[in-house]
Amino acid sequence: MSEDSEYLDQLVDERQLREYLTAELGASDTFEVTYHEGGNSNEILFVTWDNMDLVLRRPPPGETASTAHQILREYRVLSALQPTPVPVPRTVLSCEDTSIIGAEFYLMERVEGEVIGDSEPERFATPEYRRQIGTELIETLSHIHTVDYEAVGLGDFGRPSGFTQRQVDRWTKQMDWLYEEKGHDRHVSDLESLRDWLLDNVPESHPETLVHGDFRLDNMLFGTGTPPELVAVLDWELSTLGDPLTDLGFLLAHWRDPKDDADPAIPEWTSPHTEHPDYLTREQLVERYEELTGLEFTNERFYRALAVFKEAVAGEMFYARYLDGETSDPLYPRMEHRVPSMAERGLRIISGNEPL
Structure with missing residues (x-):
């Protein structure tokens, strides 16, 4: 068997x-x-x-x-x-x-389609289709964020007020749990600096919409033909009512630009082909999002840094599990170096050294 x-x-x-x-x-x-x-x-x-x-x-x-x-x-x-x-x-x-x-x-x-992960489907390797992938992605995100959640019966699906503060608090508590409860004794100073900056810079207010919670290219299913058509958004288990700019920040944290100098902090969680100049840039994605939703992407450094912080903390939890012999996943020991790289990236974002 x-x-x-x-x-x-x-x-x-x-x-x-x-x-x-x-x-x-x-x-x-x-x-x-x-x-x-x-x-x-x-x-x-x-x-x-x-x-x-x-x-x-x-x-x-x-x-x-x-x-x-x-x-x-x-x-x-x-x-x-x-x-x-x-x-x-x-x-x-x-x-x-x-x-x-x-x-x-x-x-x-079951919806027939393909997830765009580590590599670009050959049928999409044209300037027009590469741009269309970004267009489909951002238009879909705008649809999510403009749903009348009350009208579709999701009025009690979450607590949107104070959502962003709770996100920072939640992931800070995950760090505390690692050190205080699990006894993890590796301290990544850049990660702690990133946490402190986020705690000091939570936006005082934010829009309130339905949010996906894990919105990135490899959670999308594209149809099997051409031109590119986004046929299904996958993995809704983190969805709730909250701050839509956390979704946008998360997407942008996974979207590589031609101007990005540093290597991806976690190559396994990045779609490298979007670095190609045919793809929409992060700035173009934001511009289209603002046009479609009427929302302004204020505090963009905060939202991109928050996305990086959450993944860095998750990565450190993976590394702690590896050290404790709780997993044989080959990705987990790589977090020894991946997490410091992510934390460093977060500091680059907040300092303006990794621009939108």
């Missing part, structure tokens, strides 16, 4: 799932379940049922109902966005009964 097959057995009881789907969707002669890597913190299973190709999302094994990576929260926002211009897969059903497969889960239709 392969490792994937063994892990699939931990994720789903196929007999019980089949019985459940029969009751909910009707009988089917076709039933197949396969595991798909790359679901980030929630798992992805591909399910074929009758003439439908579906995606099943569930938390990893061992998660409790209270932590379950809020899988049904993700289902809720996807369902609410169905009638809006935001491209999301069609939701099919959700299940709170953990006795079916051992966890809450939901099903959505």
